[in-house]
Amino acid sequence: MQKQKAAVVTPGSFYIPSGRSSSVERVVEQMVPLVPDGFDIRIYGVREPGRPVIGSIDGGIPVHRLPDGARYAPSVVAALQAWKPGVIDVQNRPALAGRIQEVLPDSKVVSSIHSLTYISPPYMDQETAGRILRQLDRLVVNSKYLKLEIAARHPALREMISVNPLGVKLADFTPRWSPASEALRESKLKDRGWQGRRIVMYAGRLLPIKGVHHLLSSLPELARAVPDVMVLIVGSPYYRSGRPHSYERYLHELAKPFPDHVTFIPFVPYPAVSYWYHLADVVVVPSAEGESFGLVNVEAMASAVPVVASDAGGIPEIVEDGKTGIVLPQSSLGSALGPAIIRLLNEKRLRQSLGEAGRLRAARCFNWQQTAARWHGMMQKLASL
Template sequence: MEKQKAAVVTPGSFYIPSGRSSSVERVVEQMIPMVPAGFDTRIFGVREPGRPVVGSIDGVIPVHRLPGGARYASAVIQALSAWRPRVVDVQNRPLLACKIKEALPDSKVVASIHSLTYISPPYMDRESAGRVLQPLDGIVVNSMYLKHEVTARHPALRDKISVNPLGVRLQDFTPRWNPSSEALREAKLRDRGWQGRRIVMYAGRLLPIKGVHHLLAALPELVRAVPDVMVLIVGSPYYQSGRPHPYERYLHDLAEPYLGHVTFIPFVSYPAISYWYHLADVVAVPSAEGEAFGLVNVEAMASAVPVVASDAGGIPEIVENGKSGIVLPLPSLGKQLGAAVIRLLNDEPLRRELGQAGRLRAARSFQWQQTAARWHELMQKLASL
């Protein structure tokens, strides 16, 4: 019996698989190859000059690469119209999902929404978002927080929304606390001249909504309490561009008086980022606004490193306060962040306890195989309708 066809449409921003893309493309790259057998699945993405027009992920899932920019939507619709998939999952571009549904009314079309960004101004107002989402056959979000937010704005969509938390590949991350891992970590620290330093890490884009300024504003407190502290800021404002950003300059200004205690590492591709998690004693996730999920949380947990995070958005669904990390109320983040980090830096048994619990939680609840199995079940259900 011929398999039913399932299309996964990426946002069209980054060529995949590349390692230098947003978390949305990473979800596709990591999840789709793990989907159980049952569909003839193709991924549709953007073309990059000098690269193959048709490729694959892991040599298994075909990737069809189409013209980008203003031509991307029409190219996707043309390709899908020729292939006629039964189900189409459009990643984080709800307007494109709506256009595809109009062009392929017999296909079941889902919008996977990774944040509120593309259903909020300046992209669209609430009324427009409702018109875009209403014709779709399903909406997939990555946290209960995001489901509640979308439902609050569009109550009529409640029954269309499914929650599918994201995941991590445990084998990509070296967990702390076993003798061989600690010996390797010490060797890495010696190579960098950081032996004896206690490491606090931030990983992600350097944007105001990520709250990196809260961590750097706590530097005076951190340095007084933990004189050997080293704060690693791993990331850039943009995924692929090194162009300057005012907020990045502001962060460097905050760090200027403490250059012996701060190191900025530009954007690191996945899975090379695991090197830096392995050095960390604590990972800070000081998100200043509603973070829908935050892959950095599960990556830190996979590395058996405790997280100190705000309670923004879906973070409390991932990091269990007092069990796999410390979760702080967003309004008091600026006042409490430093003290929480210092507490962990000065208490190795607690770091070990929270870190090992985080690794176990990631293994039990946040692996890509689990995300893929839920996605497969949802697509099968839609395909049968």
């Protein structure tokens, strides 16, 4: 029996596969190879110099590489018209999903929405967003928070929104606390001259919405209470470009008085970033409202490292306050972030219990096999309609 054709369309911003890409491409790379048998799947992305026009990712899933920039959307449409898949999942580009639906009315078109960005100004006003989204067959979001936000803006869409939380590949992350793991960590710290340092880590883009300034503003308090503290800022403003950014300069100014307590690590591709999680005693996620999911949270949990996070967006759906980390109201970050970090740095048993619980929670609730299985069920249901 011939398999149902299913297409997964990436945003066209980054090559796939690639460690230097956004979380959207990582979702595709990690999830699609684990989708249970039943679909003939093709992935569509942008062309990369030096790579064949048709390649593959792990599991042998074909990747069709198309021209980038303004040529990407029409190239995707043309390729889909030629192949005629029954189900098409467009990742984080709802306008492109709407265009595809108009051209392939016999296909079931899904928009996987990873944040509110592309259904909000300046990309799309609310009326246009509602019109485009209503014509699609399904919307898939990564958190209950994001579903509620979209439904509040567009009540008529509530019943067509499905939630599919993202995951983590546990094998890519070395968990803390076993004797062998701790010995390896101590060796890494020694190699860097950081023996005896307690490590606080931020990982992600250096943008105001990520709240990194809250962490660096707590440096005076941290350095006084924990003189051996080292704060690692792992990331850059952009995924690929090294061009300067005013917020990044501001962060360096905040850190300047504390050269012995702060280290900036430029963008680290996935999965190499797991090296830095393994060094951490605490991972801080001080995001502002709008953080739909935050893969950093599950990556820290997979590393058995407790998380201190804000209650922004979908984060409380991932980090359980008092069980796998500490969740703080966004309004209290200025006063409460420092004391929460200090508490964890000074209580090793608490760090271990929260970290080990986080690893178990990641394994039970946030693994890519589960994300892939849910995606498979959603697409099968659509294909049968």
